[in-house]
Amino acid sequence: MKDKPSAWLWWLVGLALAAGLPYIITDAYTQHLLILCCFNIVLALSLNLLIGFAGQISFAHAAFFGVGAYTSALLATRLGISFWLALPAGGVMSAVLSLLIGLPSLRLRGHYLAIATLGFQEIVVIVISQWVSLTRGPMGITGIPKPRLGRLTISALEHWYLLALALVALTVLFMIRVSRSRLALELLALRENEVAARSMGVNTVKMKLIAFTGSAFVAGLAGGVYASYINSIDPYSFTVWVSAIIILMVYAGGVGSIVGGIVSAVILTLLPEFLRPIAEDQFRMVIFGGVLILIIMFMPEGMAGFFEKIRGRLVPRKFPEV
């Protein structure tokens, strides 16, 4: 069985390099962008579990991100609960809520599932913005406390980056463990041919629920960290447009590819910023859209698939030799 130790080495090297970045790039705005990249990576990877492995579609990922953010923020601001406890609570809340969409979705496929998740996404945003007594509605929640580690309060950008990077590392570890386990086989079988998977003994109900709740949990965790970082949140940071961008990150990176997800999340986070000096606001997003269309046209299997094609074989997802 080839559990390549060299693969772990590459990941550790990458992690070390990434950890050193904020000490090389000291411009505050760029550091902020790097932190945003981290959040997007976590969101893209967690959605990949659902789209890439399980083959489901969901427009509700931003909603789970938002539920995690709001849960964590409310627990911290209203009940004074520490960041480190509020964070997993946010994750759990998102996971529980994902069952609300996961259970009814069991019978839905393709476009119908997409619409159902879209509806759920919209409902969550509406509930958050209307339930003023709980969430302060459109005014949002402000003054979210920073996490404390012993005597250190995490407020410096470098420290925030390291915290966000730690979250990325955990998510990558999670995804790697999934891809090397029996879970990956069952999820991929579900993706490839649900009927055949069931006939070969895969409990597709359980698998779909695992995929939904797992991806929602991680998104919820990311939300909790994000809320504390950004200090104030409102319902409009968690709209369907955010969901759409994350979906694009997944497809642009290559469905099922961990490295692809990371690369595309970084590129798609930084791209609009790099376009800023070149083009005015409206054109910036038009160009952004154009780039996405080009990616879809010329790299239908995403960047990971594109590079695999160049290497002579087409593997749209990274599943190591069993």
Next chain:
Amino acid sequence: MKTEPLLETTGLSMFFGGVKALEGFAMEVGPGQIVGLIGPNGAGKTTFFNLVTGLLKPSAGRISLNGRVISGKTADQIARAGVSRTFQNICLFGKLSVLENVMLSAYLRSRCSLLSSFIGTGRSRKERHRLRAEAERWLDFVGIGHLAGVKAENLAYGDQRRLEIARAMATGPELILLDEPTCGMNPSETGETMKHIRRIHDQGVSILIIEHDMKLVMGICQQVVVLDHGAKIAEGEPKEVQKNPLVIEAYLGKTKIDARDQ
């Protein structure tokens, strides 16, 4: 003394709205038997397979395996109970490799939990080795061991059919349902498939085959059941069924003349 049948259906009916796919269908498969299910297209044969394997819930009637009712159970429960199948239209996991396709089935017999596999415990690793060896064994059984790393969708048609069989056998079934296993095959490929079926039979697995190739049915099956328009019109040993005028009228017709030429 009659031995307990392995698979038994009583009064099995399936209605899709107003369409009567199966009505009052009763049949059985004995342990270690090879039974052929024949009939014109649209007779309800694949519908019957879908009912047995749990992809459909019967409108009426019952299906039992080893005396225990399985109709109404989910497909994965029935697979775990020991029923496996191949598909008329090939349903492989296209983007997975040949080996991965069979490993998935092999995992049905895993004794480790999902969690231990996720964590990557020593026990789960050892088991992955074991299941991988078993999967490779089944690939060799059908003769595609050399294609283990190839993506299933890139296989030639005949190899895809063989992979379907290997994948179905890797679940360790007591009963395997083969849905037109020689569809689209030339005579030599059909002969190969007949060999595989005989070897599966030698392992003690019961087999239920839907087939249109009469040479195969007459050559391999111990019992034949004939369906037409959702109802059983004959059953018995192949030679008797072949002579049954109802069957000839519904289906065998021209083929009877061919059989006499053998």
